[in-house]
Each structure stands twice: as structure tokens, then as C-alpha cells.
Amino acid sequence: MTAPAQKAPEKKVYIRTYGCQMNVYDSSRMADALAPLGYGTTENPEDADMVILNTCHIREKAAEKVFSDLGRLRPLKGEKDLIIAVAGCVAQAEGAEIMTRAPFVDIVVGPQAYHRLPQMIGEVKAKRVGAEHRKLIDTEFPVESKFDLLPAPRQEGPAAFLSVQEGCDKFCTFCVVPYTRGAEYSRPVAAILNEARGLVAGGAREITLLGQNVNAYHGTAADGGTLGLGALVRELAKIEGLARIRYMTSHPRDMDASLIEAHRDVPQMMPFLHLPVQAGSDRILKAMNRGHTRADYLRIVETLRKHRPDLALSSDFIVGFPGETDADFQDTLALATEVNYAQCFTFKYSARPGTPASTMDDQVPEDVKSERLTILQDLIARQQRAFNAASVGCTFDVLLTGTGRNPGQLVGKSPYLQAVHVMADPSLIGQIVPVHITTLETNSLGGTLEDARLPGAGLKQEPQVARR
Numbered sequence: 017m018t019a020p021a022q023k024a025p026e027k028k029v030y031i032r033t034y035g036c037q038m039n040v041y042d043s044s045r046m047a048d049a050l051a052p053l054g055y056g057t058t059e060n061p062e063d064a065d066m067v068i069l070n071t072c073h074i075r076e077k078a079a080e081k082v083f084s085d086l087g088r089l090r091p092l093k094g095e096k097d098l099i100i101a102v103a104g105c106v107a108q109a110e111g112a113e114i115m116t117r118a119p120f121v122d123i124v125v126g127p128q129a130y131h132r133l134p135q136m137i138g139e140v141k142a143k144r145v146g147a148e149h150r151k152l153i154d155t156e157f158p159v160e161s162k163f164d165l166l167p168a169p170r171q172e173g174p175a176a177f178l179s180v181q182e183g184c185d186k187f188c189t190f191c192v193v194p195y196t197r198g199a200e201y202s203r204p205v206a207a208i209l210n211e212a213r214g215l216v217a218g219g220a221r222e223i224t225l226l227g228q229n230v231n232a233y234h235g236t237a238a239d240g241g242t243l244g245l246g247a248l249v250r251e252l253a254k255i256e257g258l259a260r261i262r263y264m265t266s267h268p269r270d271m272d273a274s275l276i277e278a279h280r281d282v283p284q285m286m287p288f289l290h291l292p293v294q295a296g297s298d299r300i301l302k303a304m305n306r307g308h309t310r311a312d313y314l315r316i317v318e319t320l321r322k323h324r325p326d327l328a329l330s331s332d333f334i335v336g337f338p339g340e341t342d343a344d345f346q347d348t349l350a351l352a353t354e355v356n357y358a359q360c361f362t363f364k365y366s367a368r369p370g371t372p373a374s375t376m377d378d379q380v381p382e383d384v385k386s387e388r389l390t391i392l393q394d395l396i397a398r399q400q401r402a403f404n405a406a407s408v409g410c411t412f413d414v415l416l417t418g419t420g421r422n423p424g425q426l427v428g429k430s431p432y433l434q435a436v437h438v439m440a441d442p443s444l445i446g447q448i449v450p451v452h453i454t455t456l457e458t459n460s461l462g463g464t465l466e467d468a469r470l471p472g473a474g475l476k477q478e479p480q481v482a483r484r
């Protein structure tokens with residue numbers, strides 16, 4: 017018997033994603049939600065019947081980019097019956113402003129309401145026939161959970177993301193997330209395990225658990241009890257075929273003993289952790305309302321490394337928070353030096369409307385922020401280079417995710433999220449294979465299959481042709 021032919025999508029949606037991994041996840045769930053309406057995805061806005069900008073509000077630059085991109089989309093609207101939607105955190109925070117500044121936008125939908133997109137599209141279309149063009153804004157925090165109403169995600173490739181928690185109750189004084197994403201919400205354990213099983217059945221070998229504050233996870237279990245992230249990881253580790261588990265982004269305050277011990281006890285836990293500290297000075301940490309000191313953070317890192325000696329760390333840093341002095345900044349450099357990160361994300365403080373820090377005295381001048389950012393970035397770049405250089409000569413288990421740029425080459429991910437290139441047969445895509453790391457490239461590592469019997473192991477890399 018032949019499988020029923022899949023109906024070719026009749027319409028196309030172009031989704032542009034800004035910001036964090038959570039938005040990447042939401043974008044793919046929006047595509048899933050639109051598929052039953054006959055929408056396939058396209059990489060090209062000119063081909064699209066609908067455009068969704070899934071936006072980020074975390075820093076001013078990211079938020080402003082949305083308005084300039086909307087300006088570029090406007091002419092397309094004149095050419096055909098294009099529906100333009102703005103989703104994500106700018107939609108949540110600035111819905112009314114979007115409609116004023118870009119009146120050609122049809123739909124504004126917040127991060128907790130996008131399961132209603134199909135209905136909103138229907139309404140927009142119905143209103144267009146004859147009647148005057150109506151716009152829809154939905155930035156509610158609905159009582160129903162979008163996760164219960166969205167279709168099951170379709171897994172493509174061996175690495176998957178799974179959102180387990182959303183929102184944040186921590187109210188760091190610089191951050192818009194508690195306002196745009198709302199209060200902390202944890203999905204029930206059974207729903208997560210179901211989704212994870214579906215992803216593994218669809219070919220996923222690695223799952224990254226996502227949440228704005230992922231280790232604040234406290235989901236309801238089948239017996240009515242509550243599980244933290246450590247316990248959830250232990251449940252997920254029982255799924256046959258799931259070889260790797262990661263999670264991000266976590267908060268130092270929620271690194272409890274169960275989660276730290278999971279790094280030691282659960283073989284599927286990858287030895288890489290993104291644990292943002294933001295700043296190294298106690299005075300600034302307090303003004304940021306982080307709820308932990310520099311010593312608390314260093315103690316957590318020490319305990320984690322005791323449990324998992326091969327653990328590598330990354331962090332987020334903000335320089336130029338209001339009131340940050342040179343001495344405070346030196347404390348940040350000293351902390352980064354002491355921890356010795358594998359990589360980091362570094363940002364200049366950006367005043368966000370409605371956050372307590374935006375109205376604090378002693379805002380730091382832009383040129384001082386820029387100078388500090390460069391100094392910190394230099395330090396982190398040196399640490400990252402040293403970490404990657406130390407990988408040469410090691411053998412890493414690499415999850416092969418696809419084909420590389422050169423003929424015969426595959427690309428994969430090391431346990432430390434480094435991109436690894438290796439000559440190997442495409443039949444190995446989706447497998448985890450030991451790779452002996454031999455070279456350090458600009459943004460990746462190169463290696464050879466450790467097991468010479470694997471297909472493609474003997475292939476030699478063709479000499480690189482210089483690209484112009």
C-alpha cells in the first residue's frame with residue numbers, strides 16, 4: 017500500500033525570527049499552527065502570502081529593527097493581498113505603537129496568544145471582503161495554555177528544542193521579560209514527556225529544554241506532585257534513543273542540589289552550561305536585583321565542576337549598568353577570569369521602557385559602555401580561543417547534523433556546542449560518532465572519524481580552493 021500523497025501547501029508564510037532560542041521555537045510552532053490552513057514556509061518574503069515577524073524586545077536595537085524591517089515590507093503589500101503579522105515580545109510591549117507607526121500591519125499577536133493565529137487570519141480575511149480593513153491585536157495572557165492547543169511539533173533533524181517553561185518572576189531591574197512574557201509557567205510533566213517522545217520518534221537524538229528561567233521549572237506530575245528540572249531531566253533520560261539533554265537559560269538562584277547532581281548522575285546531560293551572571297560586582301548585582309552575590313555564583317560553579325569536572329560554562333554579561341564604576345567593571349573582568357568561560361554573550365546596557373533601571377541615576381555614557389564592552393569581549397575571545405585550541409587532540413562524541421560546505425564533508429555538534437567538520441558518509445547523519453579533533457578553524461573544529469570502519473572514514477578532504 018502506498019502512503020497517501022501529502023497535499024502540497026497552497027500558500028506560503030515567511031517567518032522572520034529575532035532574538036532568543038525561545039523565539040526560534042515559537043516560530044516553528046507558528047508554522048505548525050498554520051500548516052492545517054494550507055501554509056507552507058518560504059525563505060523569501062516576495063513569495064509569501066503571509067509574513068510574520070517574531071520579534072525581540074530585550075534591547076532597544078532589536079526592537080527598532082522591527083520597524084525598519086516593516087518599512088521594507090510595506091511595498092510588497094501593494095503588490096498583492098499580503099497579510100503582515102507582528103508576533104513576539106515587541107508585539108506584546110508595543111502593540112498599539114506598531115499599529116500607529118505601521119498601519120499596514122494586519123495582526124499583532126503576543127507570545128502567549130499565537131495559538132489563536134489561524135482564527136485571527138480568518139477574521140482578517142473576512143473583514144477584507146468589501147468591508148473596511150480591520151486590524152487585530154491580541155496581547156492577552158490567556159487562561160488557556162497555547163501548548164494544549166497547538167498541533168504536535170514536526171521534528172526535522174537530530175537536534176530538537178522543547179519549551180518546558182515560560183515567563184519570569186525574578187524582575188531583574190534591567191529586563192523586560194517579566195512584562196513581555198508574563199509570570200512563570202511550567203508545562204505539566206506528561207505533556208513534556210509526550211512531546212519529547214514524539215521528537216525522538218521523529219529522529220531527534222538531542223533535546224534542548226527551553227525556558228526564560230528554565231531551571232525555575234516546577235511542573236505538575238501525574239501523581240499531582242511537583243517536579244523540578246533535575247527530576248524532569250531524570251524522567252527524560254529514560255526515553256530510549258534520547259542521547260543528549262541540554263537546557264537553557266538558567267538562573268544561578270535556581271541551581272538546586274537535584275539539578276546539580278543530575279549533571280553528575282545522568283549520562284545524557286551534556287557537559288556545557290549557560291549560566292548567566294551579568295556582572296561581577298556585588299553592588300551592581302544588588303542593583304540589578306539578581307538575588308545572588310558574586311561568591312554565591314562562584315560557589316555554584318565550583319560545586320558544578322566538582323560534580324562534572326569536564327563541564328564548560330558560558331554566561332551573559334551586561335556592561336554599563338547604571339552606576340557601574342571602573343572598580344565594578346574590574347570585578348566583572350576578575351570574575352570572568354576566575355571562571356574561565358568557553359564562550360559568552362556580552363551586551364551594553366540598554367535602557368528599556370518600564371523597567372526600574374531605566375530611570376536610575378548615574379546612567380553610564382555610551383562611550384564608556386563601548387570601551388568596557390571591547391575590553392570584556394577581548395578577554396572572552398581569548399578564553400574562547402584557548403578553549404577551542406585545547407580541543408585539538410581530543411576525541412569528542414559528535415552528533416552529525418548535516419552536510420558541510422565541502423564535498424564529502426559532514427558537520428556536527430560537539431558536547432560543547434562547537435561546530436565540527438569531518439569527512440564522513442551522509443548515511444551517518446543523525447548518529448553520534450567519536451571524532452578525533454585535528455584542526456582549529458575560525459568558527460569551527462575539524463576532525464577525522466575515530467572508527468576507521470565507519471563509511472567515509474578514509475575520505476580525504478579536498479584541498480580548499482580560495483574563495484574570492
Ligand code: 5AD
Pocket residue numbers: 074075190191192292294332333334363364365366367368
Ligand atoms: N540591556 C542589555 N542587555 C540585556 N539583557 C537583558 N536585558 C538587557 C538590557 N536591558 C541581556 C541579559 C540577558 C540576555 C538575554 O540579554 O544579559 O541574560
Ligand code: SF4
Pocket residue numbers: 184185186187188191192193194228229267
Ligand atoms: Fe530577565 Fe532576570 Fe528574568 Fe532573566 S532572570 S528573564 S534577566 S528578569
